[in-house]
Amino acid sequence: MTKFGSWQALVVALIFAAAGMVTYIGTRDLHEKPDRRDFLLQGTEGQAVTLDAFKGKWVLMFFGFTSCPDICPNTLLNIANTLEALGPDAKDVQPVFITVDPERDTGPVLKDYLANFGGHVVGLTGTAKQIAQTAARYQTFYSKRTTEDGYTMDHSTAVELISPEGVYLRAFRPDDDPDDFAKELRAVMRKSPT
Amino acid sequence: MKYLVFIASLLASGAATAEVTIADAWVRETIGAGRTSAGYARIVNTGAADRLVAVSVPAAMADVHESREQGGVMRMLPVKALEIPAKGETVLKPGGYHIMIMNGPPLKRGETVTLTFTFEKAGKITVPAKIAPITAP
Incomplete structure (x- = not known):
């Protein structure tokens, strides 16, 4: 069994931070861009x-x-x-x-x-x-x-x-x-x- | 006297058969080349439980259907046998159970069409149904 070191923890933290940012940008876009559904x-x-x-x-x-x-x-x-x-x-x-x-x-x-x-x-x-x-x-x-x-x-x-x-x-x-x-x-x- | 009434009611329930009547039958008119319509009615049962197993309309195909919403999607599903509860009623109405009428002659408002309902116990019952405007509620 490998030890869960500090660098692994950092990677996990970065993944979460990136996911959070994507979510944030996604929501912001939704609010700022009018939802036009052309056809x-x-x-x-x-x-x-x-x-x-x-x-x-x-x-x-x-x-x-x-x-x-x-x-x-x-x-x-x-x-x-x-x-x-x-x-x-x-x-x-x-x-x-x-x-x-x-x-x-x-x-x-x-x-x-x-x-x-x-x-x-x-x-x-x-x-x-x-x-x-x-x-x-x-x-x-x-x-x-x-x-x-x-x-x-x-x-x-x-x-x-x-x-x-x-x-x-x-x-x-x-x-x-x-x-x-x-x-x-x-x-x-x-x-x-x- | 009370005792006699009790006996009489026991006898009556023992001898009960389906006593089915059909009220307020109507169908929707068809428009232009349209050949699909729906029919509605109130099925009143004063007797034992029965089941509606078929409906027929002259020169058309007819089936009992149910409009049912599943996850925001409306589907019309065929109903093989529709339960008519004892001493109760089953109502065929817009948005629920209805008679799906397909591939028949045009149905013109103001005229009537004959609907024949077949029940498991009560047998065949034929009623005239008014043809109502497509906008009928």
Whole structure:
């Protein structure tokens, strides 16, 4: 058995110090650099859409698919009700629905579907790669699962909030009560200099 | 007299079979080329415990599913047999148990569609279900 000498202790101390510094720099970066999560997707008319397209609006972004019979209509309904609860402040909010099923959700399909939810929701699709990149940036998980009758998509259901400057702020649960959701949103919107 | 009531209730419970009724059945409309919908209902059981083992919809595929959140991810999982408790009810509602309807004809709001529920003990029960707007809560 070797003796744990002072030089080994020094090495251990240095490793800890380095790890601490890395952690410190990591956190500092997180606080100082605005959390912008750019993306390139396609609108329902086939046009390119990036995060900058929503400058000046509070974006409520969520991922879903139109062949989702149970959860997605509920989330869309919840967002429509939240906008209603926001009253005049709703004009500064832009809901954005990004499909995780570009195979079935083409621009026209998305447009038809979203028209039923008050016509305020912007639908985005894209290539499988574009959608995968965007979802990864927003920590959204989705996967295709084969069923007896075809396939369905498992997907994260969070509603994400982006500031008018394009900075990612936080995620909400889609089943928050619309009145509570509106209250929380309004509190964030009032705090902002915009 | 008290004794008689006791005997009567014993007899009644011994002879109990599943007494199942279905209330408030509705399905969501489909949009455009969409062929996927969900159906909901309240299954009320005044008798012994039973199990819902199948649901059918004319010209479509239908299965009982459950929307379940696991680690922030929503999955729709098939349910082979849905327990209907004795003298209780099981509710199929948005965000929980529902009937997944796929590959059928378009479902237009305001019309009705026939749902057939098959129970282990109560057998087949057919009810009309209203087709509600996609935005129905």
